[in-house]
Amino acid sequence: MSEENTAARDLSDVFILLGIPGLEAAHFWISIPLCSMYLIALCGNTRASRDIAGANSTTVPKMLLLLWFKAREISFTACLTQMFFVQAVFALESAILLAMASDRYVAVCHPLRYTAVVTQAVAGRIGVASTLRSLCVGLPLLWFLKRLPYCGHHIVHHTYCEHMGIARLACADITVTTVYGSIVTFLAVGLDVIFITVSYALILRAAFRLPSKDARLKDLRTCSSHLCLMLIFYTPAFFSFLSHCFGHNVPLHIHILLANLYMLVPPTPNPIIYRVKTQLIRARVLKTFNPQRRSP
Numbered sequence: 001m002s003e004e005n006t007a008a009r010d011l012s013d014v015f016i017l018l019g020i021p022g023l024e025a026a027h028f029w030i031s032i033p034l035c036s037m038y039l040i041a042l043c044g045n046t047r048a049s050r051d052i053a054g055a056n057s058t059t060v061p062k063m064l065l066l067l068w069f070k071a072r073e074i075s076f077t078a079c080l081t082q083m084f085f086v087q088a089v090f091a092l093e094s095a096i097l098l099a100m101a102s103d104r105y106v107a108v109c110h111p112l113r114y115t116a117v118v119t120q121a122v123a124g125r126i127g128v129a130s131t132l133r134s135l136c137v138g139l140p141l142l143w144f145l146k147r148l149p150y151c152g153h154h155i156v157h158h159t160y161c162e163h164m165g166i167a168r169l170a171c172a173d174i175t176v177t178t179v180y181g182s183i184v185t186f187l188a189v190g191l192d193v194i195f196i197t198v199s200y201a202l203i204l205r206a207a208f209r210l211p212s213k214d215a216r217l218k219d220l221r222t223c224s225s226h227l228c229l230m231l232i233f234y235t236p237a238f239f240s241f242l243s244h245c246f247g248h249n250v251p252l253h254i255h256i257l258l259a260n261l262y263m264l265v266p267p268t269p270n271p272i273i274y275r276v277k278t279q280l281i282r283a284r285v286l287k288t289f290n291p292q293r294r295s296p
Contacts, residue, residue, distance in 0.1 A: 015079045015154045015161065015169075016072045017062075022253045030257075031067035034060070034264060041267035056267060058085040059160040063260070066159060079161035080142055086162055086263070088138035090237070091188045093266070095130035097233060098192045100226050101199040108219045109206045137188050144177040145170075158256055160263075185241070193234060200227070232269055236262035 019027055038060045059082050065071040074082075106117050141163055151171035158165045163181055167174045200223070207219040240258040243250050 013076050015074050015076060015156050015166075017066050017074055017156050017158060017160070018072065019066050019159050020253045020256050021157055022251065027067040031064055034067070034260060035064055037264040037268045038064075041264070056263065058082050059263060063159045074156075074161065079156070079166060080145060082161040083145065083163055083166060084138040084142050086160070087141055088134040091137040092130055092134035093233060094189045094192045095133055097226070097230055098196055099126050099130065100229075101196040104223050104226060105199040105203055107222065108203045133188065137184050141177065141181060141184075144180065148172055148174065148177070157252060159260060162259060189237075196230065228269075229266075233266040236265050 038056060041056060062074060103118055107114050145166050148170035149172050150169050153169040156165050167177050203223060207216050210216045240262045243255050243258055
């Protein structure tokens with residue numbers, strides 16, 4: 001193989017991340033809040049491996065190198081790895097929020113059956129099912145993108161590799177991967193949102209039917225942390241999704257900034273939110289593993 005052919009092949013195996021087109025002069029200043037949020041999430045979520053070893057740590061270090069030192073090159077394999085973790089971890093976190101909503105539904109609407117329904121075995125099965133579902137979301141997208149021809153197109157207008165950003169570089173029909181991505185997003189995340197909404201509608205109905213104001217407030221307080229997490233998790237992703245689907249006149253840098261926010265915003269306030277409920281959570285865990293224990 002000639003040196004020219006070798007160089008061409010090597011170039012096709014490398015993608016170039018452009019960062020935030022139009023805001024190149026502000027890359028350093030943009031990186032400061034992004035880095036701060038990442039460090040807060042990294043330090044505060046030391047007990048939540050999904051927030052440390054997931055999409056954030058796959059994308060943010062490379063993103064910061066790009067914004068600080070213009071380290072734009074990323075291998076095709078690393079690019080697909082970023083995309084896989086972005087998709088799979090997002091689906092996993094959405095499944096966890098659905099499981100939390102189901103837990104709150106049983107606790108509020110069927111309190112006498114809670115210990116019988118929410119067992120360690122059930123929690124384990126939910127964890128396995130959530131992990132398998134996240135793999136089923138990410139792996140087919142990985143397979144579709146790996147099989148597409150890119151014909152030397154290697155410029156990615158983004159700070160990290162995401163599904164549609166890579167797919168649009170292909171010099172072939174991407175209808176299948178686009179349709180699959182949309183269907184999977186709806187089935188994996190859209191249905192989660194629907195079920196969570198239904199769960200909380202039933203929770204609120206049950207809570208406001210209680211005769212005692214203190215009992216109503218107690219039930220609502222047990223759900224407050226989860227409600228905050230849902231708003232923080234789904235709101236940036238919702239606006240990012242809408243901007244991609246319907247915001248054809250939205251500038252590209254807005255799309256990219258929204259995508260960065262939905263990557264970094266959700267894990268950042270987790271330590272604060274969970275700290276508020278630390279004692280309550282600890283008491284519930286101790287009671288679950290030691291039913292004979294009495295609260296002080």
